[in-house]
Amino acid sequence: MLLRRFSPLRHCFSSFLLSVMVIPVFSQAVTLTGDLQQGAMIIGQAQSAAKVTLNGKRLKVSDAGLFVFGLDRDAKPGDKLEVIGKDGAIWQQSLEVKPREYKIQRVEGISKKIMSKKKSDETWARIRREGQEISQARKKSLNLEGFNQSFKWPLIGPITGVFGSQRVYNGEPGRPHYGVDVAAAVGTPVGSPADGVITYADDMYYSGGTAVIDHGFGISSSFLHMSKILVKVGDTVKQGDVIGEVGAGGRASGPHLDWRMNWFKRRIDPQLLVPAMAKKSEQ
Numbered sequence: 001m002l003l004r005r006f007s008p009l010r011h012c013f014s015s016f017l018l019s020v021m022v023i024p025v026f027s028q029a030v031t032l033t034g035d036l037q038q039g040a041m042i043i044g045q046a047q048s049a050a051k052v053t054l055n056g057k058r059l060k061v062s063d064a065g066l067f068v069f070g071l072d073r074d075a076k077p078g079d080k081l082e083v084i085g086k087d088g089a090i091w092q093q094s095l096e097v098k099p100r101e102y103k104i105q106r107v108e109g110i111s112k113k114i115m116s117k118k119k120s121d122e123t124w125a126r127i128r129r130e131g132q133e134i135s136q137a138r139k140k141s142l143n144l145e146g147f148n149q150s151f152k153w154p155l156i157g158p159i160t161g162v163f164g165s166q167r168v169y170n171g172e173p174g175r176p177h178y179g180v181d182v183a184a185a186v187g188t189p190v191g192s193p194a195d196g197v198i199t200y201a202d203d204m205y206y207s208g209g210t211a212v213i214d215h216g217f218g219i220s221s222s223f224l225h226m227s228k229i230l231v232k233v234g235d236t237v238k239q240g241d242v243i244g245e246v247g248a249g250g251r252a253s254g255p256h257l258d259w260r261m262n263w264f265k266r267r268i269d270p271q272l273l274v275p276a277m278a279k280k281s282e283q
């Protein structure tokens, strides 16, 4: 981690004011929690009323000085985090993001109808509309602090897909996979991994029964391929509340839950936030 301390600039004359500006010596404590690697969620703690920017973009800061951001699948080192305390003290860090290696995963047996580029205008319009609705849901930045809890697995089962892997569907390269896939029987309950508010709940062409939970400050979870959605937009959920049931709808080759996490547009890896998957017998 690179930490820069700024020495006071004691004689900075403004040509207009001819006054001496003194920038206070670095004094504030800023702590970051989370491993700086691709796909990570990083939680920061600064003084209350601190101003925090990431690459010049202002981040939301709670009254207690809490803030959060995500590093996406292909994040490069060098994002600039700056915290300015209410006394004007400046803390800066260039984020040394560690790269990860991603797998290549072949997925066979996806319905030809879903994979085909030949779709009716109506279907394409539906796909576009659903894409826009999901990006609207992920743009939200609610005043909730569910992201600061210890996350829990939404269900227990074998992990059949991981974050970041390059997907090849029926032999054709597709986009990387952003979720963690957990195989389970149709109807297995899906629990909320942390507190939040439902910002999307509908049946989608590519992902079947889909729900989005906003955990606050731009951090959200998406749940795909569900056979049943048991929540509606605006519902408040607590960690562990059942939000739906596992299914195989949309682009899925068998029943499983695909759990994704986002910080606004950036995709983050849910598996970095939960303990190792327990065996069913340990539940």
Ligand SMILES: [Zn+2]
Binding pocket: 161, 177, 179, 180, 181, 257, 258
């Ligand atoms: Zn998946």
